[in-house]
Amino acid sequence: MLGLSVGLTKEEMAMLHEPEACTSFDDTDRLVLRYSEVLTRENKVDDAMFKALQEKFSEAQIMELALTVGLSALVNRVHATGGTDVDARTREYIGDAIACVLPGR
Numbered sequence: 001m002l003g004l005s006v007g008l009t010k011e012e013m014a015m016l017h018e019p020e021a022c023t024s025f026d027d028t029d030r031l032v033l034r035y036s037e038v039l040t041r042e043n044k045v046d047d048a049m050f051k052a053l054q055e056k057f058s059e060a061q062i063m064e065l066a067l068t069v070g071l072s073a074l075v076n077r078v079h080a081t082g083g084t085d086v087d088a089r090t091r092e093y094i095g096d097a098i099a100c101v102l103p104g105r
Contacts (some may be wrong), residue, residue, distance in 0.1 A: 020021045028056055 003013050015022035019033040024032075033099055039045060045053075053062050 031056060032065065034074075035065065039066070039069050040073050 004010070009024070012022060012024060015025070016033065019025050019030045025033070035045065035049060035053060038049060050062075053065070057065065073075070
């Protein structure tokens, strides 16, 4: 899982659906997670969200974040459509890591 490869713990991965309750996430982490969920679910970002992003990030960083979230959504949709299995190497790496649970599921 990508989260583990960039330093998230298994506990943090399990809390991605409820970032406010994860004590190891800071305000910036929570903002990025809220932004990612809004962009993925609604495909739009309101003025308040964009202003919050501008307070934390440069324009270039916001565009990089948008591209990262968009690319992740694309990859996830391709895998969901094809019913891609996790290969043995990835399964060995992630072990019993919990998949990210989305709210309302």
